[in-house]
Amino acid sequence: MRQWLSQISYCDDPVRVFSYESIDSTNMELKRMGAPAGTVVCARYQSAGRGRLGRTFLSPDGGLYISFAIRMDGTMTATAKAAVAVAEAVKDTFDIDLKIKWLNDMLLGGRKVAGILAEGFYDRMIIGIGTNVITPQSSFSEDIRDTAASLIGANGSEAAIEAYRDNLIRCFFSAIEKDCLESYRSRLSTIGETVNVLQAGRTICMGLVTGITDSYHLMVRKSDGSVIELSTGEVSIRNQQ
Numbered sequence: 001m002r003q004w005l006s007q008i009s010y011c012d013d014p015v016r017v018f019s020y021e022s023i024d025s026t027n028m029e030l031k032r033m034g035a036p037a038g039t040v041v042c043a044r045y046q047s048a049g050r051g052r053l054g055r056t057f058l059s060p061d062g063g064l065y066i067s068f069a070i071r072m073d074g075t076m077t078a079t080a081k082a083a084v085a086v087a088e089a090v091k092d093t094f095d096i097d098l099k100i101k102w103l104n105d106m107l108l109g110g111r112k113v114a115g116i117l118a119e120g121f122y123d124r125m126i127i128g129i130g131t132n133v134i135t136p137q138s139s140f141s142e143d144i145r146d147t148a149a150s151l152i153g154a155n156g157s158e159a160a161i162e163a164y165r166d167n168l169i170r171c172f173f174s175a176i177e178k179d180c181l182e183s184y185r186s187r188l189s190t191i192g193e194t195v196n197v198l199q200a201g202r203t204i205c206m207g208l209v210t211g212i213t214d215s216y217h218l219m220v221r222k223s224d225g226s227v228i229e230l231s232t233g234e235v236s237i238r239n240q241q
Contacts, residue, residue: 062139078118090151
């Protein structure tokens with residue numbers, strides 16, 4: 001474990017970064033620490049990573065798993081700003097353009113390379129980001145091998161993970177304090193797609209994604225012409241079914 005005091009600050013306080021080779025969950029570690037806003041925990045491997053809706057988040061070696069404690073914000077806004085930060089950090093580090101699948105998945109060529117989980121914790125929020133950086137394809141379980149990808153693959157170096165980590169920390173604290181709506185909207189892969197809308201794992205309707213609102217709600221036009229705004233739930237693209 002190490003503490004890194006950088007020139008980055010959050011709300012005028014220095015950012016503190018704690019780094020592990022392996023941990024159960026970076027989000028859980030921030031909770032155990034009772035960490036103040038501006039604290040970061042990162043690891044190369046997680047044994048108990050979690051995704052949205054309580055799902056297991058596979059966290060093999062070769063990735064970067066990082067969590068940020070910030071002041072309380074709306075969950076959707078914080079998640080969207082984190083997605084923009086990932087896209088900017090990946091572009092800065094690897095010159096790769098990522099797309100965002102509403103609300104919290106980052107895509108490369110249609111495959112997921114990163115996921116984001118935002119959780120409220122007392123008067124703070126914890127934002128966890130898991131990114132496959134140099135993860136070999138063989139590390140992915142068989143059920144996600146065709147839908148998951150790594151940014152630069154197993155031929156990448158350890159230095160690449162460190163460079164991406166430092167850029168992501170910088171981009172994250174920059175994004176969290178600014179308006180990211182247009183940046184998020186411009187990267188959204190879901191606009192123009194026909195999707196199934198799922199809640200609690202069950203399809204409730206189908207429709208065409210027409211955009212997002214200023215609150216990052218997804219706008220879906222159903223076959224009867226009515227438009228619904230989604231603030232929770234998931235969407236799956238019809239042609240991927």
